[in-house]
């Protein structure tokens with residue numbers, strides 16, 4: 677059955693956007709529809725749908741600037757209808773590895789949302805082309 681996906685992007689340098697684009701391409705190929713949100717705003721994002729959050733981590737374990745307003749917006753709302761996948765990009769040389777994605781994961785589940793799979797945390801040191809790992813993982817979790 678085809679579904680609609682909200683692809684929510686947190687990026688400073690563009691790598692997570694490449695991952696989002698690759699996920700979108702895969703969804704299209706499988707007959708699903710999607711909206712990519714490069715400047716995510718809860719007003720435009722349905723909670724009655726499946727979210728794919730692709731975000732990196734910057735600063736000292738912080739979310740990228742473009743997704744911070746969204747993280748604030750979801751603090752005080754019920755996310756009970758949300759079903760989500762979380763993909764984090766980070767660098768294991770930081771002891772705050774993927775803290776941004778971990779924050780999103782926690783906020784979604786704390787507010788009643790469901791994670792459809794354990795989050796994927798990609799170490800860009802090990803995987804210089806993170807979209808390849810992300811798409812491979814996504815195909816598997818979608819099939820489950």
Ligand SMILES: Cc1cc2nc3c(=O)[nH]c(=O)nc-3n(C[C@H](O)[C@H](O)[C@H](O)COP(=O)(O)O)c2cc1C
Nearest residue numbers: 687688689690691692732733735737766767773774
């Ligand atoms: C200034 C700076 C700070 C970073 N801080 C972290 C961090 O705290 N934790 C982490 O896992 N990765 C950190 N990274 C690595 C980025 O998350 C990683 O390079 C990622 O691929 C960037 O994705 P983007 O292009 O979507 O922003 C940092 C990178 C930079 C340049």
